[in-house]
Amino acid sequence: MADIFVWLISFFILIALIVLVIYQLMCLADLEFDYINPYDSSSRINQVVLPEYIVVGVLCGFYLVTGHWIMSLFCAPYLYYNVRLYRRGNHLVDVTEIFNLLPKEKKQRLFKLFYLVFILFLSLFWMIYTSLDDHDD
Template sequence: MWSLYGWLFNFIFLIAVISIIGYELMCLTDLEFDYINPYDSARRINMVVLPEYITQAVLCLSFLLTGHWVLCLISVPYLYFNLTLYLQRKHLVDVTEIYNQLSKEKSQRLFKLGYLVILLVLSLFWLLWTIAGEEFD
């Protein structure tokens, strides 16, 4: 039963990271179609970058602590990428360069979203596998 709670805890953090990435993509798309000015867009994105990084780090740590080694190993490169961006001080969007870096920022977040969707599918598969295994015990 505790394994199921661990999976649900991980699932909640995974959905949180996906929703933050979706919000960032929405802000970039609004900027691209000129629905929002660059100052507001950069402020909104920069406001959720650190919560995204922290939530993803907690998710990776949670996978490790609950014994889901494969998912932890799958999420470590994403954590390393975020840590590298943070240490190089490239994690925030610059308001003066946002139009020049718009395609790069969007593609980076789309790649992150795809990575997280693959992690979500694997996590759902193993969650259902765990539920089916406990049902027959």
């Protein structure tokens, strides 16, 4: 029963991550269609970048602590990519270069979104499998 709660917590963390990435994509789309100026768009995106990175680290650590090694390994490339961006100083969106880097930033966030949806489906699968396995005992 405790394992189901672990999967539920990870499910809600993944939903929060997906919401953060979709918010960033919406800000980039608003900028692309000229609904928002570059300064507001970059400041809104930069406000949620570090919380996204922290939540990914917490999720990966949560999987490690709870003993879900496979899911932790699936989260590791995403965490590594975020750490690499942070260490290089490329994690924030520059207001002066946002129009030049708009396609790259959108592709980066779309890839993150698809990766998170993949991890979400794996998490849902393991949650359902665990709940069915608990009913058999």
